[in-house]
Amino acid sequence: MAERDAASRHLPVLLQRCVDLLAPALAEPGSVMIDATLGMGGHTEGVLEALPHVRVVGIDRDPEALRLASARLARFGDRFTPVHAVYDEIPEVLERLDLPGVQGVLMDLGVSSLQLDEAGRGFAYAQDAPLDMRMDPTRGRTAAEVLNTYDEADLARVLREYGEERFAGRIARRIVQAREKAPLERTSELVDLVRAGIPAAARQTGGNPAKRTFQALRIEVNDELAVLARAVPAAVEALVVGGRIVVESYQSLEDRLVKRAFAAGAEISAPPGLPVVPETHAPFLRLLTRGAEEADAAELARNPRSQSVRLRAAERLRPTPEHLRPGRGDAGSTGGPGGRRPDRTRAPRAPRSPNGPRRTA
Incomplete structure (x- = not known):
């Protein structure tokens, strides 16, 4: 029942294209792929069916997704290994499983069908629900806590930077004014505030005006x-030479990060003007797509959720040069690309005090 439930609720985006891109790296018996964002297991199922000699390690932070995907993929036995983790923990997952490297990595980013379809999770602006939005509902700060504790400047920053919302300041002001009367608790309250904070003319196009805020x-x-x-960067480091990574993004902020990370590996890192490029500065990635691929008409007709997908893929050509490995340089102290991951036992980031620096929780 759970297997049928997961399969009926999740249609994987660009499945055949993902399999085709990954297959050359997974040709040898004993090949291992990481599905870094398992969801309900549609992509993993496609790989396991098409490549019967491959093992997949499926990572997800959502316990319910792991439960549904595990039921769906139970027929593959020990060829599938579920892991409860966030996907930047790939190095720790490989160490735990005693895997020195893998031949493939797949990332299907953003919110999953499971999270969108379950109204109680609070991800969907079209359904009234508690303001939660945690992909792992067992830990972390909820959307309600963000809305009710961040100051106006921080709320505007979040809406502007992560939602690319033109009216971030107006919406943040409405939120602060509303919570002075009572804490915000429901998605419908937030939708109403967003609608009221956006000029009427701007509400006529672009779909639901709350989309960017959510x-x-x-x-x-x-x-x-x-x-x-x-x-x-952690996924690229997990790849053996000849391994491939495929990433599906669904909004420009995600795609920009992936594009930059792939480009950094596919470019010569030596200073310009050298007569010969040292091997240590040669590209260590080969781009497999020309720019970002989009869904064609047939995919859109089959799966409307593929409308915003941007797919990029790359192949590892050689080990990463020492000077470009994750953790080198200033990135390690900032949490930027290749940097150190924060201690996951720490409290989530707290809002800035109106009169000083960011408070600690």
Whole structure:
């Protein structure tokens, strides 16, 4: 029942294209792929069916997704290994499983079908629900906590940076005014505030006016961009030579991070003007797509959720040069691409005090 439930609720985006891109790296018996964002297991199922000699390690931070995917993939036995983790923890997952490297990595980013379809999770602006939005509902700060504790400047920053919302300041002001009367608790309250904060003319196009605000809050609650900035370099480091990585993004902020990470590996890192490029500065990645691929008409007709997908893929050509390995340089202290991951036992980031620096929780 759970297997049928997961399969009926999740249609994987660009499945055949993902399999085709990964297959050359997974040709040898005993090959291992990491599905870094397992969800309900649709992509993993496609790989396991198409490549019967491959093992997949499926990572997800959502316990319910792991439960549903595990039931769906139970018929593959020990060829599938579920792991409860955030996908920037790939190095720790491989160490725990005693895997020195893998031949493939797949990332299907953003919110999953499971999270969108379950109204009680608070991800969907079209359904009234508690303001939660945590991908792992067992830990972390909820959207309600963000809305009710961040000061106006921080709320505007989140909406502007993560939602690319033109009216971030107006919406943040409405939120602060509303919570002075009573804490915000429901998604419908937030939708009404966003609608009231956006000029009537701007509400006529672009779909639901709350879409960008919900995206921004989801990214903030789950620290999505910081996790992605650490996860892509970690995934590349997990690949053996000849291994391949495929990433599907669904909004420009994600795609920009992936593009930059791949480009950094596919470019010569030596100073310009050298007569001969040292091997240590030669590219260590080969781009497999020309720019970002989008869904064609057939995919859109089959799966409307593929409308915003941007797919990029790369192949590892050689080990990463020492000077470009994750953790080198200033990135390690900032949590930027390749940097150190924060201690996950720490409290989530607290809002700035109106009169001073950011408070600690």
